[in-house]
Amino acid sequence: MKHKVSILSFAILFFAISNSVFAQIKDTLKQGDLYDMDLETLMNIEVTTASQKKQKISDAPATVISLSAEQIEKYGWVDLKDIFKALIGVDVSYDVQGEVKTLVTLRGVEGNQKILILQDGQRQNPITGERFIYAHNIPLYLYKRIEIVYGPASALYGADAYAGVINLITKEGKDIDGITGSVGYVSTNALNAHILFGKQINEDIDVVISGRIYNGEDYALHEAYKDMNDYGSVSNYTGVLGDKSKKYPIKNWNFLTKVRYKKFTFGFDWQHELESNAPSCIPTNYAYIENNIWGQDIRHFYVDYNIVKNKKLDLSAIATVGDYTINPASNFYITNTQLNNGGASYKYGYSGYVSGLIKANWTLSEKISIISGISSDAVKSFPKTQNLSEPYHLDEGLADNLSMYKDSNGYVFGLKGLTDTIFGERNYQNFGGFVQAEYIPIEKLSVIIGARYDYNTIFEGTFNPRAGLVYRATRKITVKALYGTAYIQPSNYYRWENWANPYAMHIPNEDIKPEKLQSLELNANYFINKNISLRTSIFRNDMTDIIRPMPANSQEGDYPYYNALRTSIGESPNSGFVEINGNLGKMYSQGVEIDLNFQFFSFLSSLGYTYLEGEDLENNTNLPKTSQHKVNWNISYSTKKFNVALSTRYYSDVNTTNTNSMYGNTGSGDKSLKFTGATIFYANTYYKLNKNIKIQASCDNVFNTKHYGGAPYGESIWIQAKAPQALRKVLFGVTFNF
Amino acid sequence: MKKIIIVLICVIASFINVQAQTSNAKMQSVFIYNFTKLVNWPTAYQSGNFVIGVLGNSPIVTELENMATTKKAGSQTIVIEKYTSVDAIKKCHILVIPESQSSKIAAAIGKINGNNTLIVTDTDGGTKKGAAINFVVVDSKQKFELSESNTTNKGLKVGAELIKLAIVK
Numbered sequence: 001m002k003h004k005v006s007i008l009s010f011a012i013l014f015f016a017i018s019n020s021v022f023a024q025i026k027d028t029l030k031q032g033d034l035y036d037m038d039l040e041t042l043m044n045i046e047v048t049t050a051s052q053k054k055q056k057i058s059d060a061p062a063t064v065i066s067l068s069a070e071q072i073e074k075y076g077w078v079d080l081k082d083i084f085k086a087l088i089g090v091d092v093s094y095d096v097q098g099e100v101k102t103l104v105t106l107r108g109v110e111g112n113q114k115i116l117i118l119q120d121g122q123r124q125n126p127i128t129g130e131r132f133i134y135a136h137n138i139p140l141y142l143y144k145r146i147e148i149v150y151g152p153a154s155a156l157y158g159a160d161a162y163a164g165v166i167n168l169i170t171k172e173g174k175d176i177d178g179i180t181g182s183v184g185y186v187s188t189n190a191l192n193a194h195i196l197f198g199k200q201i202n203e204d205i206d207v208v209i210s211g212r213i214y215n216g217e218d219y220a221l222h223e224a225y226k227d228m229n230d231y232g233s234v235s236n237y238t239g240v241l242g243d244k245s246k247k248y249p250i251k252n253w254n255f256l257t258k259v260r261y262k263k264f265t266f267g268f269d270w271q272h273e274l275e276s277n278a279p280s281c282i283p284t285n286y287a288y289i290e291n292n293i294w295g296q297d298i299r300h301f302y303v304d305y306n307i308v309k310n311k312k313l314d315l316s317a318i319a320t321v322g323d324y325t326i327n328p329a330s331n332f333y334i335t336n337t338q339l340n341n342g343g344a345s346y347k348y349g350y351s352g353y354v355s356g357l358i359k360a361n362w363t364l365s366e367k368i369s370i371i372s373g374i375s376s377d378a379v380k381s382f383p384k385t386q387n388l389s390e391p392y393h394l395d396e397g398l399a400d401n402l403s404m405y406k407d408s409n410g411y412v413f414g415l416k417g418l419t420d421t422i423f424g425e426r427n428y429q430n431f432g433g434f435v436q437a438e439y440i441p442i443e444k445l446s447v448i449i450g451a452r453y454d455y456n457t458i459f460e461g462t463f464n465p466r467a468g469l470v471y472r473a474t475r476k477i478t479v480k481a482l483y484g485t486a487y488i489q490p491s492n493y494y495r496w497e498n499w500a501n502p503y504a505m506h507i508p509n510e511d512i513k514p515e516k517l518q519s520l521e522l523n524a525n526y527f528i529n530k531n532i533s534l535r536t537s538i539f540r541n542d543m544t545d546i547i548r549p550m551p552a553n554s555q556e557g558d559y560p561y562y563n564a565l566r567t568s569i570g571e572s573p574n575s576g577f578v579e580i581n582g583n584l585g586k587m588y589s590q591g592v593e594i595d596l597n598f599q600f601f602s603f604l605s606s607l608g609y610t611y612l613e614g615e616d617l618e619n620n621t622n623l624p625k626t627s628q629h630k631v632n633w634n635i636s637y638s639t640k641k642f643n644v645a646l647s648t649r650y651y652s653d654v655n656t657t658n659t660n661s662m663y664g665n666t667g668s669g670d671k672s673l674k675f676t677g678a679t680i681f682y683a684n685t686y687y688k689l690n691k692n693i694k695i696q697a698s699c700d701n702v703f704n705t706k707h708y709g710g711a712p713y714g715e716s717i718w719i720q721a722k723a724p725q726a727l728r729k730v731l732f733g734v735t736f737n738f
Numbered sequence: 739m740k741k742i743i744i745v746l747i748c749v750i751a752s753f754i755n756v757q758a759q760t761s762n763a764k765m766q767s768v769f770i771y772n773f774t775k776l777v778n779w780p781t782a783y784q785s786g787n788f789v790i791g792v793l794g795n796s797p798i799v800t801e802l803e804n805m806a807t808t809k810k811a812g813s814q815t816i817v818i819e820k821y822t823s824v825d826a827i828k829k830c831h832i833l834v835i836p837e838s839q840s841s842k843i844a845a846a847i848g849k850i851n852g853n854n855t856l857i858v859t860d861t862d863g864g865t866k867k868g869a870a871i872n873f874v875v876v877d878s879k880q881k882f883e884l885s886e887s888n889t890t891n892k893g894l895k896v897g898a899e900l901i902k903l904a905i906v907k
Contacts, residue, residue, distance in 0.1 A: 034768045035809055475862065529837055530762070530860075530875070601797050 061438075061448040061468035061482060063150040063523055063537050063593075069171070072140045074604070074636040074645045076684025076698035078184075078192065078731070079214075080117075080138035080146075080168070085682060086634050086647050088593050088608030089150060091626045091654075093709025095221060096723045098277030098294025098330070102134035103712050103723075107150060107539060108589025108614045108623045109163035109517070114488060116153070116161040119168040120258070120267060122300050125160060126324035128351040128381050129491020131712075133296060136214040136252050137273040138168070141182070141194055145169045151539065152486030152519050155450045155466035158375070158432045159489040162517055163541075170258060173207045174200035184696070184733030190216025190250055192731070206260040211253070218248035219726035221279055222288060224706065229662065230724050233283045239340045247290040248276040265304040272297050274327055280711040280723040287333040287342050295327030314361040323352035326384060328391040334501070345499075348392030349384035351492075353377050371450070372435040381426045383496035399424045405500065407562035407573075413498070413507040414562030414574070416555050426492050428457045436466070446470040459490050462514055480523040487514040494547055494581040502571070505563040507552060509580040515547045532598040540590040545583035546618070549713075552578040585618025589626075605635040622655040625710025627677050640688075647682040654710050654722070662721035675722050678707035686735075694735040704728045765880045766860070766873055767801035770832060773856065773871065774811035778895040779831060780854050788814035789830040793821050793846055796836035824849050832856045835869070843867045854893040865907040870894065874905065883907045 067083060077083055081102040084092040091105040100112055112132040117124040125132045140146070146168055153161040176198025184192040194212035201207060222231035256269040274295030278288045286292060302320040309315075326349040335342035359373030382398040386405075403421040405413050412418045436450025448468040455461050466484040473479060490512035499506050521539040528534060552561065560574035567573055591612035598605055610630040614623040622628075629652040636645035653674040656662075662669040684698035704727045711723040774788060788811035792799050799820050806816040811831070821827045824845045833855050835843055840861035847857060847868045857869045864872030865885035870892065872883040884904030889896050 034764070035771050035805060 059446070059470060059472075059478070061446070061466075061470060061480065062153070062484075063480075063482075063521065063535075065148045065150075065595075067146040067148070069144045071604075071636075072143070072146070073686075074638060074643050074684070075634060075647060075682075076645065076686075076696065076731070077140050079134070079136050079140060080166070081134035081136075082140070083146065083148075084134075085649050085680070086632055087148065088595050088630075088632055089591075089610050089612075091612075091630070091651065091710070093625065093711065093723050093725070095219065095726050096280040096709070096711055097719070098133075098275055098279075100131050100133060100712050101275060103625065103710065104134060105623075105626055105710075106163040107541060107591065108587075108612050108626055109541060109543065110623070110625055111163075111488075113160060113491075113493075114162040116157055116165045117168065118157075118165065119269065119300075120170055120265075121167075121304070121318065122267070122269075122302055122320060122322070124168075124271075124298065124300075126296075126298070126351060126493075127322070127353045127377065127379055128324065128383070129160065129489050129493045130324070130349070130384075131493075133273060133294075135273055135275050136190075136192070136218075136250055137254070137271050139194060139212045139214075139254060141180070141196060141212075142170050142210060142256060143168050144171045144175055150537075151482065151521060152464075152466070152484040152517050152541075154462075154464040154486035155452045155484060156371070156434055156436060158434075158452060158454050158464075159430070159456075159462075159487060159514075162486040162488050162515075170256070171196075171198060171208065172200070172260075173198035176208065178738050180735065180737040182733050182735040184731050186216065187728075187730040188217050188219050188248075190214065190218070192733070204262045208256070208258040210256045212255075214250055214252040216250055218250055218276060219729060220248060221724050221726065222283070224727045225724040230720070231283055231288070233339065234288045237339050241287045241289055241335060241339055241342060248278065248288075249290055249293060250275050251295075263306045265306075266302070267304070268299075268301045270297065270299045274329070277330065277332060280714075280720050281332070282718055282720060284339065285334060285718055287335045287339070289333060291344060292331065292333035293327075294330045296330075297323075297325045297327065299323055312363050316359055318355075318357045318359075320355040320357075321353070322355070323350065325350050328394060331391075332387070343389070345387035345389075346391050347384055347388065349493075350382040350398060351379060353379045367440045368437065370435060370437045373433070375430075375432045377430040379428050379430070381428065381492045382424065383426060383492040385423075387499050387501070397424075402498075404564050405562060411562070413500075413505065413578075414555075414560055415507055416559050418508070423496065426496060428492075430454060430456045444472045446472075456489070458492075458495075459512075459514055462487050476527045478525045480521070482519070482521040482523065484519045484521075486517045486519075488516075488547060490514055490547060497581055500563050500565050502563075502565045502569045502576075504577040504579070505561065505565075506549070506579050506581075507561065509552075509582055512547060512581060513545050513583050515543065515545050515583065517541055517543045531600060532596070535593070535595040535597075537593045537595075538591075539593075541588060541614075543587045543589075546585055546587060547581060548584055549579050550582045550584045552580045585616065587614060587616050587618075587623065589614030589623055602639055603635060603637050605633070607634075608632040616657070619658050621658045621673060624655050624657045624660075625712075625714070627651040627654050642685075642687050644685040645683065648679065649682070650679040651677040653677050654708070656710070656721065657715040659715040660721050661715070661717065664715065669721075675708055678705055680705055680707060680725075692736055692738060696731070696733045696735065698731045698733075700729040701725075701727055762875075762880070763797040763801045766798055767805050769873070769880065769882060770802065770834065770858065771805055771809055773832065773858070773900070774816070776897040776900040777856055777889075778897070780893055783831055783854055784812070784814070786814065787817040788812075789817050789819055789828075790832045790834065791819045791821055791827060791830035792834045792836065793824070793827065793842065794836060794839040795820075796834075796838065798834060798836060802834075829853050830855055832858060835859045835861075837861050840864075840867075843869065856892065856894055857888070871904075872907075876905075881905055 084090050084104055089107050093103040096103050113129055149165040153165050179197050181195040192214045196210040198208045222234035225231045226235045251274040253272050258267045274293055277294035278292045300322040304318045307315045328348050331344035331346040333344045355377045357375040362370040385400040400423040402412050406421055407414045410419050412421055432454040434452035439447045451465040453463050464485045469481045471479045495510050495512055496508045498508050519541045523537045526534045561578045562573050563576050564573050566576050593610050595608045612626055631650040633648040655674050658665040663672055665671050681702040682700050683702050686694050686696040688694045707725050708722040709725055711720050713719045714721055802818045806818050824842050827849045837860045858871045859869035860873040865883050870885055870889040874881050882904055885907045
């Protein structure tokens with residue numbers, strides 16, 4: 001544990017900072033530079049009244065939580081994944097397999113592809129529906145605000161705005177006005193550094209340029225979790241693979257630039273992510289070595305032209321070119337059961353798109369306003385390949401040769417009708433149109449009705465309506481009744497996913513329908529006074545045609561599937577387990593959220609409680625990877641120069657599927673269908689030495705608590721039944737600005 | 739366990755050791771300082787200490803006290819007085835009634851009857867309840883409502899600049 005910093009040293013630093021700043025804070029307060037401003041200038045300074053910001057949000061036809069740059073700084077959140085530990089209504093598992101890294105379940109809806117991530121309105125999720133990776137890949141210093149919209153929003157955004165939408169709003173040059181940067185050392189032996197330049201050159205030109213690297217190692221899970229059900233076999237192993245050192249590499253960087261020129265905004269961003277693919281994979285099957293990695297590159301270039309902006313109409317046209325690439329080095333490094341031999345199964349995939357969007361916000365009168373738009377996407381899609389024995393040869397174009405899986409009748413995988421052994425591009429187009437109207441019949445009431453229609457050349461038409469009533473009972477109380485629908489696209493990722501090993505095979509299935517969700521919600525906001533607000537929500541989600549892995553059906557005439565790899569273990573290629581991705585069953589989730597926000601003196605706090613229940617009606621089990629009770633308590637104390645913040649996350653026992661290998665009905669364990677929850681503490685403190693330099697220390701899992709989260713596909717024999725979570729991690733950093 | 743206790747002690751010590759302020763309270767104290775410059779009190783009030791009274795507990799007391807250490811009202815030394823109840827209210831130039839004490843506005847105005855005191859409140863409809871100035875937040879910005887009648891009734895003259903910037907009620 002040579003890279004771990006002891007809790008004692010962290011505490012000493014914490015204490016030293018808090019005490020040494022006292023005298024200087026008093027000095028700062030005495031400076032009173034605000035007192036020298038004239039009243040007119042003062043009246044244009046924004047004040048940090050939580051209730052005022054909430055009041056605007058309270059009028060929106062959705063449950064929205066807004067996080068400011070100030071909150072991000074106070075709590076020391078570094079990447080987008082970090083906010084989930086502090087958010088109400090969220091079940092989160094960190095330190096899981098590379099295609100996910102952090103599993104996020106929002107209001108009982110599991111799946112990283114089911115929350116739409118937008119950055120300045122640009123979709124960040126791969127357009128072809130891959131699960132979104134929340135790793136050290138979305139740095140938060142870029143944003144002046146993050147809005148988390150709970151509930152379905154396909155009526156505005158189309159596909160994949162299913163469980164919710166996260167809007168990332170980047171800073172403008174005028175917000176930055178100079179250069180800021182940071183250098184941080186993480187106790188797992190990683191370097192986190194960024195530089196950000198922003199400037200409003202004149203009324204017409206505003207520029208932002210930023211770069212960030214996160215390089216080093218992630219938490220060494222096998223050093224803390226030595227039980228054989230966890231990472232014991234990795235800890236104990238000293239053989240050939242062990243000699244390669246058991247590392248959890250991170251090799252990430254980001255670049256972003258945004259230039260506004262008059263009515264045009266040009267933006268370009270590039271996210272390069274490459275991290276360990278080993279965590280939560282069964283250690284006796286997968287090698288915990290440096291080469292076992294998963295990575296992606298996501299890029300966007302867009303032009304946003306504001307055609308008209310006046311009191312009546314805000315009309316914009318946006319054109320985007322983007323792409324998503326699975327890093328060709330990505331692989332699953334598979335060992336035999338003795339861990340003394342193995343090899344990599346490489347993967348590759350690519351998608352690129354050109355999109356156009358024209359949207360208009362009309363204010364027809366004081367009582368009627370309309371949001372509308374039309375969009376078009378042309379998508380080039382090369383779905384994730386089969387398991388490859390060496391990295392994909394990029395110079396050979398987009399073609400995956402599956403001829404080794406062709407049976408004697410020429411059917412690939414023995415799948416009747418599938419004779420094309422070269423899997424290439426599976427391109428498609430999508431066209432959408434949406435309109436949402438808000439009508440205020442009386443001062444206290446808003447009625448919102450909207451709908452979106454999408455036509456996709458693969459799965460054809462999808463219609464998603466929404467409706468809402470917002471009743472402002474008094475200046476302090478707002479009540480909302482909301483109805484919404486959404487869909488998950490039957491993406492090429494799921495339609496064409498295929499892999500095989502000597503024991504099992506996953507084959508393509510083109511006949512997947514969109515997964516659909518209907519949601520009802522009642523929401524009340526009560527602003528008790530300027531310093532205290534209370535929000536409660538009662539919601540229910542009903543999901544149908546769940547897209548997930550399922551056993552493949554028998555074919556006509558019991559025609560057998562064909563897995564050529566079976567012969568390596570002396571079995572017939574026409575035998576073995578075969579699965580597909582398909583639509584299977586229904587689920588529902590329902591619950592209550594209570595969220596109390598308050599500020600007093602220099603304390604700012606939010607206390608949230610979530611009650612969640614639900615059922616996977618196909619398996620008659622509670623919603624897996626969710627806890628019935630969750631509490632999030634975030635509190636910060638800040639002065640002009642000093643800040644200390646503490647977050648607490650409690651989650652009760654975590655549900656599993658009935659096929660979970662340790663807790664399921666079919667497993668060898670206690671058949672309880674759940675494992676124990678935990679309470680975890682996170683702390684952050686900083687001190688501004690002067691107006692240019694800030695020193696920071698933050699600590700995840702302050703009390704070094706062993707705990708577990710639900711693992712994606714935890715019911716699989718290849719994945720752990722529950723995912724061990726990192727113990728204490730400490731970050732020391734220095735931030736500067738000029 | 740020992741380590742946990744150390745951390746807890748340190749965290750608690752950090753909380754205790756640093757003085758409190760809120761951004762809203764600070765902004766309001768800056769506004770009040772500006773009021774001392776833009777409102778004219780009768781001659782009898784233009785000598786001696788300039789007294790700003792605050793009814794009840796509020797973070798603004800700390801902010802005003804910080805302000806008073808560096809600022810003056812013209813040539814007058816600013817003194818902050820905290821009144822724990824309506825009965826404790828004394829003659830002062832400005833009486834600040836925080837939102838938490840809004841139910842006592844009428845009683846407080848009755849108590850200062852006859853004095854040339856600028857009443858500053860922080861509640862919905864503060865000027866209707868008799869305040870000369872009432873703080874409001876509009877679009878996340880600190881603003882204030884001004885009742886000219888409630889100001890002149892107290893024998894105070896308001897500068898044109900203040901009227902220009904106020905939401906006049």
